[in-house]
Amino acid sequence: MDLGILPRPVQRHRPDRQPRLLLTQRRPDHRSLRQSRMSHHVRSLSDIDPSTAANDPRPSASFSPHLLRLVTNAMSDRLLDPAPPDPPPLYRTTDHWFQRATAALLGEVPCRLGCTSCCIGPFPITLLDVQTLQQGLAGLPPDHRHHIEQRAIEQTSVMEAAFPQLTHTDLLDKWTDQDIDRLVTEFHHHPCPALDAEGRCGVYSHRPLVCRSMGIPTEDRGLAQGACEIQTFIPILRLPSSFRQEEDRLAQEEASALEALRQHTGTAGEEVFLPYGFLQHETGEKV
Structure with missing residues (x-):
């Protein structure tokens, strides 16, 4: 050759x-962009304040501490996947x-x-x-x-x-x-x-x-x-x-x-x- x-x-x-x-x-790295979106989502879940959520007139879902830990841990594990x-x-x-x-x-x-x-x-x-x-x-x-x-x-x-x-x-x-x-x-x-x-x-x-x-x-x-x-x-x-x-x-x-x-x-x-x-x-x- x-x-x-x-x-x-x-x-x-x-x-x-x-x-x-x-x-x-x-081009943008799709993996990095996706991980960035996931990390923002994890932070948005962890920022929920139960004391203010009760007074919020908007319909809201109920997040138990156990469920929140499961979701956060699952997403954190995903974020820690080794990059190529x-x-x-x-x-x-x-x-x-x-x-x-x-x-x-x-x-x-x-x-x-x-x-x-x-x-x-x-x-x-x-x-x-x-x-x-x-x-x-x-x-x-x-x-x-x-x-x-x-x-x-x-x-x-x-x-x-x-x-x-x-x-x-x-x-x-x-x-x-x-x-x-x-x-x-x-x-x-x-x-x-x-x-x-x-x-x-x-x-x-x-x-x-x-x-x-x-x-x-x-x-x-x-x-x-x-x-x-x-x-x-x-x-x-x-x-x-x-x-x-x-x-x-x-x-x-x-x-x-x-x-x-x-x-x-x-x-x-x-x-x-x-x-x-x-x-x-x-x-x-x-x-």
């Missing part, structure tokens, strides 16, 4: 069109690179909250991404995680029916580019399992590397191209060469980290299709 350019997996995303744009605008670990430094460094590259292009990159054009359709991700996605899933509420995993199961089931080789292994390293193109074309209408109805990414803080770097116009032999079908024009400014050099360094760092992971796990391959990254199983040969 050529790791010379970070967004390479998406270059195969749609053979008949330019690569799709992936979510790159940082931060993604590896490479992922945060890639975020920083994208933010600075966007600023260098004077805001011409159209990536915005709710732009989901490139979140539709499968594409290859690395085993590093699989590991990071699983960390993100582990920190989600059980029902939220179940919905994402169920969508991934549904998508991989129909993919395996159309491409039986996936029933033997989900690794793509023996696939030709033509076979990968055929699959992504056939299932180009499948949204990412983590994409919700409002166009938000359910695992945004743990999204794959390609989702973090996609959106910056690419250059090949001195020619610039829009990174996705939304980019109908190329910014007047070209990205300074220092950013391209940093992009190459990030790609090398990704390659080194991926090789270290392969040696640690004994896995022979490097890539799987996106939906497989949300499933809890050993990547590789299936029994």
